[in-house]
Amino acid sequence: MELSSSFLPTELPWLEISIVIICALLTYVTLVFVLFREDTEAPIDYTVPLPEQCKPGWKGKTLEEPSIKIPGSSAIQCYNPANGQSLGQSNPATSDGIDRAVVKATEAQQEWARTSFSQRRKVLRTMLKYVRAAAHILDNQETIATLACLDSGKTKVDAMLGEILVTVEKLQWTIRHGEEALKPSRRPTNFLLMYKHNEVRWEPLGVLAACVSWNYPFHNALSPIISTLFTGSALLLKPSEQTAFSTSYFVSIARSALSACGHSTNLIQSLTCWPNTANHLTSHPGISHITFIGSRPVAHAVCTSAAKSLTPVCVELGGKDPAVVLDDLSAQELEHRVLPILMKGIFVSSGQNCIGIERVIATPAAYSTLLPLLKARIKNLRVGCPLEDDAIDMGACISSARFPHLESLIRSAVIDGAELLAGGTRYTHPKHPKGHYFTPTLLANVTPDMAIAQEELFAPICLLMRASTTAHAVELANSTSYALGASVFSHIKEHIERCVSGIRAGMVAVNDFGAFYATGMPFGGAPSRSRGGGGAGGSG
Secondary structure, three states: OOOOHHHOOOOOOHHHHHHHHHHHHHHHHHHHHHHHOOOOOOOOOOOOOOOHHHOOOOOOOEOOOOOOEOOOOOOEEEEOOOOOEEEEEEOOOOHHHHHHHHHHHHHHHHHHOOOOHHHHHHHHHHHHHHHOOOHHHHHHHHHHHHHHHHHHOOOHHHHHHHHHHHHHHHHHHHHHHHHHHHOOEEEOOOOOOOOOOEEEOOOOOOEEEEEOOOOOHHHHHHHHHHHHHHOOOEEEEEOOHHHHHHHHHHHHHHHHHHHHOOOOHHHEEEOOOOHHHHHHHHOOOOOOEEEEEOOHHHHHHHHHHHHOOOOOEEEEOOOOEEEEEOOOOOHHHHHHHHHHHHHHHHHHHHHOOOOOEEEEEEOHHHHHHHHHHHHHHHHOOOEOOOOOOOOOOEOOOOOOOOHHHHHHHHHHHHHOOOEEEEOOOEEOOOOOOOOOEEOOEEEEOOOOOOHHHOOOOOOOEEEEEEOOOHHHHHHHHOOOOOOOEEEEEOOOHHHHHHHHHHOOOOEEEEOOOOHHHHOOOOOEOOOOOOOOEOOOOOOO
């Protein structure tokens, strides 16, 4: 009897079964690898001792005449410019100390240059974990902000946004994109050498020096450290004498991260010194490259000194940034969107910002609308000590040394036809008479022939200038020797493009202020007073 074919066993699909089993095994192995593998770049927890001055209830002695110089002593007097309270003293570096630091850095760099990008990322991740905002380390962020306020007089908001936020962004950008930016790249060849291939490689420079300014003590210290470490070099940091106190702690953040990851702390060294000793650093033959942030006269001295050993220098010399506001914006947009941006750009860090807005250039309708808005807002700004006063909008200036000159420039501008609508003089704070305060100032009807329109003020002073047309606004924007940054406010694409292309500046923000600084973009001015890019540097 023959069986029906429907009752016969069919052949098993061994190929399909094998594929399923292999996929399952691969999935299992992958999960095990992901879940249990050791992350060689995982950050390491570490601590940095909290300075006494950051502890609750701490009070320093109020200096009778606050100054970084101590009569009869070479020590640096550290103090809070918002109230004149002493933060202690710092011993300046000597020429012999600089020589020893160069030797130590050179030895440490030779070993560091052989590390992998993965090892360098681990150090940066360790620093980032310490600095960035997260529930378990908010105390570190609070300490960093407090130190920046103590040493520079800025507000907590300025410290959080202008110091910590941008530093975290630089750490994150370098961790994510640094290796890609530095990987070897091929270059085209020619017919004669068609059998060859060309390759460009980035190599560590060696021991670098960074002479940085006081206005952003945390960011200006960490920014060159981040770039230097990731590129395999060592750094001698020369901070301003004005912020010697806070910089010592900020540098210890990087040095402690190196130590926690098993590397030499000699890779990063801080050398605060007086100008006569700084010449020994900038002319030292053991330095491969110098970054300088500061004024043009000092830059001449640095470059002259560096020329003795033919050391290349990248300088960032400040700016007098314009903000061009055009007539197509409505009155409501000017009040609720543009005005807050202008106020931030002008008065952030008490106007002590190289890419801060110093000149507001407005066409007729925008000028008429902005004038009363700026006047009311500036006259109502509250000034005080960031760590002692509640509800303040602006902190102190770093020093009162330039106050007489600022007052002279303002008086001269008024004589020449400018309108002083707010401020114009130094301010003796009733609670903090030893602090360095200048009243938030508004000068209208400013013209480019006035001295105040040509000099970088680095102070809480707004200059309002009238332009007849977009072309005239561009002309006014280009009427100084500065060419660092700029802002343009408009909705009309053709006008925006005309301003962006026509304004002589290294960086231009459209309908914003300083947005280019928090996105990993190159930093630097157009060929003029602000030269070079922001290699290892930062804000000026």
